[in-house]
Amino acid sequence: MSSGTGAKLLQPLGDIDPMQRVRSWLGFSMTNFLARFLTIALIMCAMVHFGPTADAAERQFGLFSVDSEHPEAIHMDGALDAGSALNFRRALNAAPDARILVLNSPGGLVQMGLLIADDVHLRKMATLIPAGSTCASACAFIFLAGAERRADGQLGVHQVSNDVGDLESAQLSIADIIEVLNRFQTPIDVLTIMFKTPANDMHFFSPSEVALYGINRSAGATPAAGPPTPVNETPSVSSLPTYKPATAxxxxxxxxxxxxxxxxxxxxxxxxxxxxxxxxxxxxxxxxxxxxxxxxxxxxxxxxxxxxxxxxxxxxxxxxxxxxxxxxxxxxxxxxxxxxxxxxxxxxxxxxxxxxxxxxxxSMGIIDPREGMIEDIDLPGRDLSPRAHPTAKTGPQCRLACITNDQCQAFTFIKRKKECWLKSSVGEARYKPGMVSGGKKLATxxxxxxxxxx
Structure with a gap:
């Protein structure tokens, strides 16, 4: 009995048909199972309109793409090159009603970033860095131009690099950037951090900094234009303009x-x-x-x-x-x-x-609450701690304690003592009444x- 139960415990998840598991627990045939899901699908059809399964046709203009099904947004993906400003104009012609620019770019040519930022500002477009995306260097100018702006992904800034190498050219570039960013009402702390970060480095704003410096901006929150604050002055946080998002x-x-x-x-x-x-x-x-x-x-x-x-x-x-x-x-x-x-x-x-x-x-390690918890089975030894788990006092709690612990690969719960023992590996299973055990399986x-x- 011990070896048979142990074999069941160690059986890989991929060797078990998921449909078979569901049928065995719900007690209905494959026909009824499919009918149940068909019912769900039909009700979903009545509730919403199913969109096309294939990707909607997109038009590409260099870094920029426009989805003909959803022309309210233009997507920018890639580094800014010499043709980017013209390609953005082409994308705008293809989607004249676009109100949002979605950004994912490591940066590129500063001049292209400033030109595109100016178009975004004049059209009062919103800018968005989605979660998982990055907008850095010259792309940051475009993001900061948004009438509304939101950085769910990473926003990165640094000093402007100058390929020409002469001081006069560098000063003109910095003057242009200061003028443009002040026109966008960029928070002064963002400017300060930008000019303090070396050109060969990058400062990515943390979520707390995004909130502190008022980087995100909601509709109607743009402050009134006023004289630009000199970069060499550092106002207190309390004096900075704040951009509070609308409440839910x-x-x-x-x-x-x-x-x-x-x-x-x-x-x-x-x-x-x-x-x-x-x-x-x-x-x-x-x-x-x-x-x-x-x-x-x-x-x-x-x-x-x-x-x-x-x-x-x-x-x-x-x-x-x-x-x-x-x-x-x-x-x-x-x-x-x-x-x-x-x-x-x-x-x-x-x-x-x-x-x-x-x-x-x-993929993740799982212990199914029904199929993965085996009654009257002990997994002796290989404990992660010399003491029982301090808070898990039931079998289900013990299972969850193992699931949330990356080092845990199995558990044994002693019902009479209400003790949960987390294990570094499954080991050899043995029959023992009054216990319940389980081992992790890798599932995708x-x-x-x-x-x-x-």
Whole structure:
């Protein structure tokens, strides 16, 4: 019995058919399983319009691209070269109603950055550095020109390098930059940091610095133009102009739905970054924590609908598909994906806005709460600590303690003593009543589908 159970414990996750696991736990055939998911898909179709599965046609102008399906935004991706300013004008001609410039660039030619920044400023466009993207060096001039601006990714600045090598040319370049950045009402601390950072180095603003220096700017928060503050003066933080983003209560509609987002209450940049455009659906992945609300619903699609109804605060949900649970909440609405966990009963959705890329596959160690916890099995030795875990007093808590510990590869929970022992490896399993054990398996997760919501 010991060897047989141990073999089950060590069986790789990839050797187990996920559909077979679900059928065995839910107790219905493959036909019924597919019918259940077909029902979910049909309800989703009634709730939202599915967008095209293929990527929308894009027009490329050097670094700049315009999506014909969504001409409100122009994307810039790459280093600024001698043709960048002209290519930006071409992109503007292709998308004359564009209100947002999405940035991902290491920089490049300063003159091109200043010319594009001037166009952005004159057109009162918003600028955005999405999470995972970088806007550095000459790209920073373009970002700072935004009537609205938001740095979710990395914003980097440094001194201007001068290829000519003469002092007069360098002074003229610096004078041009100071004049332009003051016209954009750039916070003085940003200028100070820029000119103090050597040309061969880069200062990337931390999230706390972005907030402290008022780098992000919302609609209507632009300060009145005034005389430029000399660069060699360092005002106190309290005297700096601040750019406070609109509160969620003021910006979000009272009862939003998929059809009503965005509303006139949202600024151009807020609508672009807050409105969900896609939903990534996962099977067997549980989002833990960051709960807003928990309710009971009949289907996974109703759980998704409830997330839309809450508005921009809801970014994700997890639905418990175990039909044997007939009481209590089975739909958990969340502000984000939180701590992720494997669970064959879970159907989870992650809402994505236009600035966010489709999620890439990822791998993690999991201990499934149903299939991965083996009753009456002990894993002796190989403890991570000479003492039991201080807070895990139940089997499920012990499993979660192991999941959240990168060094933990297995656990044993002693029911009578309420002791949780985390292990560095699985070891040899043996039969012992009154214990429950589990070992991590490596699992890879990717969305089973990404649904367009518009």
């Amino acid at each position: 209560e003021a910006a979000a509609p009272a009862t939003p739905s998929v059809a009503s987002l965005p509303t006139p209450d949202l600024s151009t940049l807020e609508a672009y970054t807050r409105r969900p455009t896609r939903m990534a659906l996962y099977s067997g992945l549980d989002f833990n924590g960051q709960d807003i609300e928990s309710v009971r619903v009949g289907e996974a699609s109703q759980c998704a609908r409830r997330c839309f109804e809450i508005g921009s605060e809801c970014k994700a949900f997890t639905y418990n598909a175990d039909t044997r649970i007939t009481r209590g909440p089975n739909c958990f609405l969340k502000t984000g994906s939180g701590a992720m966990d494997g669970n064959v009963m879970a159907i989870s959705g992650l809402l994505l806005n236009r600035a966010e890329k489709d999620p890439a596959p990822f 997760f990717s969305p089973m589908s990404v649904i367009a919501l518009e």
